[in-house]
Amino acid sequence: MVKILWFRKNLRLQDNRVLKVFLDELQPDDEILILYIKNNNSYKYFGEKRINFLNGCLNDLENGLHQKGYNLHIFMGNSLNAFNGIIRNKSLVYADRQIEPYCIERDRKISDFLKSKGSELRLVDDTTLFDTGEVLKPDGLPYTVYTPFKNRCESLLSDRHYSEAKCDFGKTKDFKEFAPANVPKYDLKTDEGNTLKGGRTEGLELLKRFYRQGMEKYKSQRDFPGTDGTSLLSPHLHFGTVSIRECYRAALKKLNETNSKDEVRTWINELLWREFYYNITNHFPYVIDGAFKKQYDKIKWSYDKDLFRKWCEGKTGYPIVDAGMRQLNTEGRMHNRVRMITAMFLTKDLFIDWKWGEKYFAEHLIDLDFSSNNGGWQWSASTGCDAQPYFRIFNPYLQSAKFDPEGVYIKKYVPELTNVPVKYIHEPNAMSQEQQKQYGVIIGKDYPFPVVEHSKAKDRVLKEFKAV
Numbered sequence: 001m002v003k004i005l006w007f008r009k010n011l012r013l014q015d016n017r018v019l020k021v022f023l024d025e026l027q028p029d030d031e032i033l034i035l036y037i038k039n040n041n042s043y044k045y046f047g048e049k050r051i052n053f054l055n056g057c058l059n060d061l062e063n064g065l066h067q068k069g070y071n072l073h074i075f076m077g078n079s080l081n082a083f084n085g086i087i088r089n090k091s092l093v094y095a096d097r098q099i100e101p102y103c104i105e106r107d108r109k110i111s112d113f114l115k116s117k118g119s120e121l122r123l124v125d126d127t128t129l130f131d132t133g134e135v136l137k138p139d140g141l142p143y144t145v146y147t148p149f150k151n152r153c154e155s156l157l158s159d160r161h162y163s164e165a166k167c168d169f170g171k172t173k174d175f176k177e178f179a180p181a182n183v184p185k186y187d188l189k190t191d192e193g194n195t196l197k198g199g200r201t202e203g204l205e206l207l208k209r210f211y212r213q214g215m216e217k218y219k220s221q222r223d224f225p226g227t228d229g230t231s232l233l234s235p236h237l238h239f240g241t242v243s244i245r246e247c248y249r250a251a252l253k254k255l256n257e258t259n260s261k262d263e264v265r266t267w268i269n270e271l272l273w274r275e276f277y278y279n280i281t282n283h284f285p286y287v288i289d290g291a292f293k294k295q296y297d298k299i300k301w302s303y304d305k306d307l308f309r310k311w312c313e314g315k316t317g318y319p320i321v322d323a324g325m326r327q328l329n330t331e332g333r334m335h336n337r338v339r340m341i342t343a344m345f346l347t348k349d350l351f352i353d354w355k356w357g358e359k360y361f362a363e364h365l366i367d368l369d370f371s372s373n374n375g376g377w378q379w380s381a382s383t384g385c386d387a388q389p390y391f392r393i394f395n396p397y398l399q400s401a402k403f404d405p406e407g408v409y410i411k412k413y414v415p416e417l418t419n420v421p422v423k424y425i426h427e428p429n430a431m432s433q434e435q436q437k438q439y440g441v442i443i444g445k446d447y448p449f450p451v452v453e454h455s456k457a458k459d460r461v462l463k464e465f466k467a468v
């Protein structure tokens, strides 16, 4: 029989449920093909740094497979066209289940095509701890609020969810490999220039480092962008170079060893936020086009291109916002606290449509994950499933003073403020003309005046949200 392993999100050879099923079911004389398709047809946003990261993941995967005597075929273009060029005989295609609406649509088309050839697409859950749709309320409906969802997860979680999927490559080497010649190949480059490197080697290193040095301090440090307080694992969790089960097992191990259990539990809660947003996308796929709370699709957001450009470029005159946007533009990542501040600033202070922000993040984040990005944006814009009311508006000055008290993060990404003393680092326009000269930054020339007055933002938000 022809057996095809289609790598998509879970780009690793260890603790991989799809790979395990594929290897376990491999029979002597099966004809096999292991492939990845760099698909132009999936989610439309794919920034350059993210492609670099993906290339790193694919290089690592390809090397790992070679060492085990297998090849990775990397094709490019529309996956339906690719399968059209691949399928000649009755085939069984194994892949990980993806829950994003555009992936479901793609898989439906592929599945229909395979059926028409007497073949089959077999999907295996591997990206989250829980299987798709597994966590439901006692009445069978999906959860829409995080805390009860998390409580339910905790009561359900068992060894079955997080035990290792052991991938046994030793079983058979008696397969024949086939290589379709007429499907366009993807030109795999090395990942150069990224601050975050793709691939399992790097992902495991981060998990080990965080296990040794970060987990026990996570709750205390996670909100301070000037410190090294989080795991940096999000792109690895997205591309699956590290499995969610490995992360959870590491956290459980640490829980058994440490007295700082609360610190570790907070990290587990973040892993469950990821599960929660996957749950939202799965049950409420319309969030791809609009507000979770549908009445908020009627909000008359602003579409001021000039203000939006200033936000994108990190030139709003609010140092913490500008630092975040510049980190995103240069490194393809942003600290979670600053994601919340910049997103809240765009939607509440500038009152610009959250979908513009979601798209900009999607185009620039290495760790772009549709569910977490959409969930984070809707949370910030108060259009999502968050229980907090819409009049929760972060004050960017207070957030900055609380979470970057010494201005370490600001100074790293907004170098024109390097010599500004801590007293003014969060609001440099409060300096007198004399002080501006003394500290080498003239507001309006070297660094912008604030593009809006924060104190006026709340009135507008209240008015517009109340109107719908």
Ligand SMILES: Cc1cc2nc3c(=O)[nH]c(=O)nc-3n(C[C@H](O)[C@H](O)[C@H](O)COP(=O)(O)OP(=O)(O)OC[C@H]3O[C@@H](n4cnc5c(N)ncnc54)[C@H](O)[C@@H]3O)c2cc1C
Binding pocket: 222, 230, 231, 232, 233, 234, 235, 237, 238, 270, 271, 273, 274, 275, 277, 334, 335, 336, 337, 339, 340, 343, 361, 365, 367, 368, 369, 370, 372, 373, 374, 375, 376, 377, 380
């Ligand atoms: C507006 C906005 C957009 C976001 N876009 C994305 C995105 O595209 N991709 C993405 O992975 N995360 C996104 N997040 C969530 C969060 O900011 C990142 O997961 C986090 O910054 C990644 O850093 P880390 O790996 O060091 O996380 P850690 O703090 O070490 O957390 C561990 C893991 O838990 C998960 N996680 C943590 N916080 C969240 C959260 N709030 N929501 C969902 N999962 C979480 C991530 O997988 C993360 O790697 C977004 C948040 C906001 C407010």
